[in-house]
Amino acid sequence: MALAGTEAWIFDLDNTLYPAHLSLWQQIDARIKAYVARLLKVTEEEAFTVQKDYYRRYGTSLRGLMIEHGMSPDDFLSYVHDIDHSPLQANPALGAAIAALPGRKFVFTSGTHSHVAAVTRRLGIENHFDGVFDIVDAGLLPKPHQETYEKFLADHGVDPSGAAMFEDLARNLEAPHRLGMKTVLVVPERTREVFREDWEFEGRDDDHVDFVTDDLTGFLVALRP
Structure with missing residues (x-):
């Protein structure tokens, strides 16, 4: 198992738990x-x-x-964050894959708790997480500042050596990697069909990215023993 021993699974929200082309x-x-x-x-x-x-x-x-x-x-x-969440549809396969992961699961986002609630409810995965860490919990200091990751770890009692971080921006995986987490870059197909700046695609081949996937659900399913 690629992430054997992982006890805390930490997911970014936007463009990670759902693909960017949903807009x-x-x-x-x-x-x-x-x-x-x-x-x-x-x-x-x-x-x-x-x-x-x-x-x-x-x-x-x-x-x-x-x-x-x-x-x-x-x-x-x-x-x-007052937006139309209706493009999101329930994703039972993703929900089952997250539910099957051993240990605790978290959402770590630069959005708000209310936005997390709306997104996870539409996806049908709202009951699969043990905690949410939003921009207010971060003291309004966003990723990629290392202090923000350290605050998350302290607030939720997470040992970074047993944690895996899933993100759609490679630069947001630099600090988790330095802290000892495993890192997974999620870049779904059709990502380049929506407007993203060139710098947002930088770093996917750097050493701080342990894994890259274009299919989060398939990646999680493949982790099952």
Whole structure:
């Protein structure tokens, strides 16, 4: 078994537990752009440039807005996650694969608890997790900051040497790997059919990525003894 001895399974949410082509993240992305345009009183084109610059430099557009403009996070988080979750359909095969994993399972996201609840409910996997760690739990410090992973581990009593992290961005696996976790990059087919910046695809062949899969369910099923 490739991940023998794993006792804690940690999953990113958006574009990991469901594929990017379902476009939930694109909805969030559009609402972030609209929020930035309104907050900074700029055009949406200008807002998009700011949004993506902050996302790359700070880990989330939210953190960039807080640092650069002193913005309060509550209204932003509520607004950008108010999206249509109906493109998601129940995925009983994924649910069964997660349920069959030994040990505890977690969602670790830069989104919110309410967004996690909506996504996992639509997927039919809401009862398969032992805990959720969201951006508020992280003290609004997003991935890939190592302190955020350390806080998750401390809050949930997880030993990194017995943990596996699943993510759709390779850069978000650097800190888990340094901390001793196994790392799995999830890059579903059709990922390049949706808008993703080139840097988001960087690092998949780097040493901090232990496994790469384009089929999360199939990967988890294959772990069964």
